[in-house]
Amino acid sequence: MTAPTPSTDDQEINLEDFETKHRSSPWINRFVFTLSIFLAVAHIYINTIATLPELWVSAFHFAGFGALCALLIPANPKWQQSKFALLCDSLIVLALAGMVLYIIFFEDALYARGVTFDTADWIVSSAAVLLSLELIRRTSGWFIPVLILIALSYVVLWGQWLGGMFTFPGLSMETLLYRSFFSTDGMFGSISRISWSFVFMFILFGAFLVKSGAGDFIIDLSRALASKMIGGPGFVAVLGSGLMGSVSGSSVANTVSTGVITIPLMRRAGFPARFAAGIEAAASTGGQLMPPVMGAGAFIMASYTQVSYVTIIGAAAIPALLYFLSVGFFVRVEAKRSKVIATEDDSNIVVSQVLKEGWHHILPLAVLVTLLVQGFTPTYAAGLSIIAVILASFLSKKHKMGPVAILDAMAQGAKNMSTTAVLLIGIGLVVNVISTTGVGNTFSLLITDWAGGSLFFTIVLVAIASLILGMGLPVTASYIVLGTLSAPALFNLIAESQLVEMIASGALPETAHAIFMLVDPGVMGSLAQGMPMDQAQALVAQVPNDFKGMLMDQALGAQHVAMILVTAHMIIFWLSQDSNVTPPVCLTAFAAAAIAKTPPMLTGMTAWKLAKGLYIVPLLMAYTQLIGGDAETLMRLCFFGVFGLYALVAAMEGYLEDKLSIPFRVLALAAAVLMLWPNLDIWLQAIGLGVFLVLFILGNRSYKKAI
Structure with a gap:
């Protein structure tokens, strides 16, 4: 079990997570923390009560999280102590704030002129696009800004030089900037709307879950469920990463948060180090496939297809389970081959005890699923589920969420959202x-x-x-x-x-x-x-x-x-x-x-x-x-897909319950093909299943004799 932690309602706010690269400026760290809380509160208000123009909200969304990125991530790591760099980042924050005010107060003047740009329109719209490129460069590298520049230049410059099906007569720079900045087609289009509504609310929901101790509960529950299984520590990684990924929506964050526990567990049990890391990476990648969050993918998919979010996550559930089973089969095969044993730490964990101490963490997820099934919007469901997290935390002895913990969770959720927000807004330029x-x-x-x-x-x-x-x-x-x-x-x-x-x-x-x-x-x-x-x-x-x-x-x-x-x-x-x-x-x-x-x-x-x-x-x-x-x-x-995937893993690894000879590997591959090949008669699939079961039984007998 994880070590007890003091109740979070009486802890002081920890600013270490919000420490910028300008470490000589502690007041900037406090400003970033305060800005994070303000953005979280503002977005909750926007998504639940406010009725503001979408263009204004999208611009505010970009400006707020762009400011966080500018202050948290330096333009160059070598400049992290530079006062000049701090001054430049502060100017970026002011420019972003000015951009929002310009849209709010001067948008009507643009239409009064017949959508003809004056000097200020040129400056503000160009600066907004350039700031978007710079912020994305800081958070994601050069690839995306270069892609955006290629796309924009195609519209105004070199598209007309191409021959064939990709030729494009071109638009004026004024039209391009208007569509990119002032309309709801570019930076502030549908992708931005998804970002400030669905994506933010669910990232915030995930931050509250983690702050309430749900992450520890997920790991402990996974260890308890898998402790008696062959290759238990490997299944802890699969279960833990799947459950954690279902609410975090980030594969890298999932790997870092669960891997520090699961990878050492797997290595102590006898799994090879490279296999342990590979299992954690593969399982964490599957976290983005597992409902209900699925990164931002489910929300964008719902927008593209005009199919309800509930239908999307319902359709995603069974394929996601098949994926995790396929990873689990690799774990079992390697555990048999490496003769993995359960660790003492895992053998002492009891499911009933874990559920007794942490059953309340299931309540917010139950509230979320119930509201979604009842037809409430995802943002409304996420908002009420956040409240459910806070209320459920008072059923815990370790993680009661008082005012300090609530503020900390809001600030952490905003910080987690910052890079995603600027990325999605920038990608809106390419989609446009x-x-x-x-x-x-x-x-x-x-x-x-x-x-x-x-x-x-x-x-x-x-x-x-x-x-x-x-x-x-x-x-x-x-x-x-x-x-x-x-x-x-x-x-x-x-x-x-x-x-x-x-x-x-x-x-x-x-x-x-x-x-x-x-x-x-x-x-x-x-x-x-x-x-x-x-x-x-x-x-x-x-x-x-x-x-x-x-x-x-x-x-x-x-x-x-x-x-x-x-x-x-x-x-x-x-x-x-x-x-x-x-x-x-x-x-x-x-x-x-x-x-x-x-x-x-x-x-x-x-x-x-x-x-x-x-x-x-x-x-x-x-x-x-x-x-x-x-x-x-x-x-x-x-039914046939599960056994087909297991047979395919056995054929790839050359091992089932025991080492497979080349003829048996061929038979395992043939069995996998029969069970996975689409639209075959059921009797052919049954033959494939029979072949696999015979191989499994023979391998199991050989394995028992060997030990």
């Missing part, structure tokens, strides 16, 4: 360029053309693109860019593949028959009886694009079409996570390597292998009804 120029539709057509209409190769291309973007973009930004560019192509291919299967099997509803009269009247008789797959594909290809949307709604149903759109975005969101664990740039794996003291790049390779579920599960989403299927379909997919 994509929508303004039509590059998104062009890119979708290009992907379809490169893939030759193949759904599989389209997913491969998206995976490659996500890996390349992920070398410089955080996963949320990578998902936003890729979702905007490639989701339409992926959606069309998934929908068309299901439509082709329906036509081939003769299951096309009669209401959809009429559209095919426009294409080939002679085919009407074959629609009810079915036809070969290639003939069905050719028939669908002849339908004009203007009628395909109507055809899909009539054939598949509007609700199912919406779930296909969710599937397309969910696949892209999953693939965007691979940069966390895939070299050469894999920050989550690097963070785990620092804790385990293992080579970063080799640790990244290990994490990449252990996170294979990031690629297998999206294929199941694309080719089956893992998202949006009925209960019977989901039960079958999950």
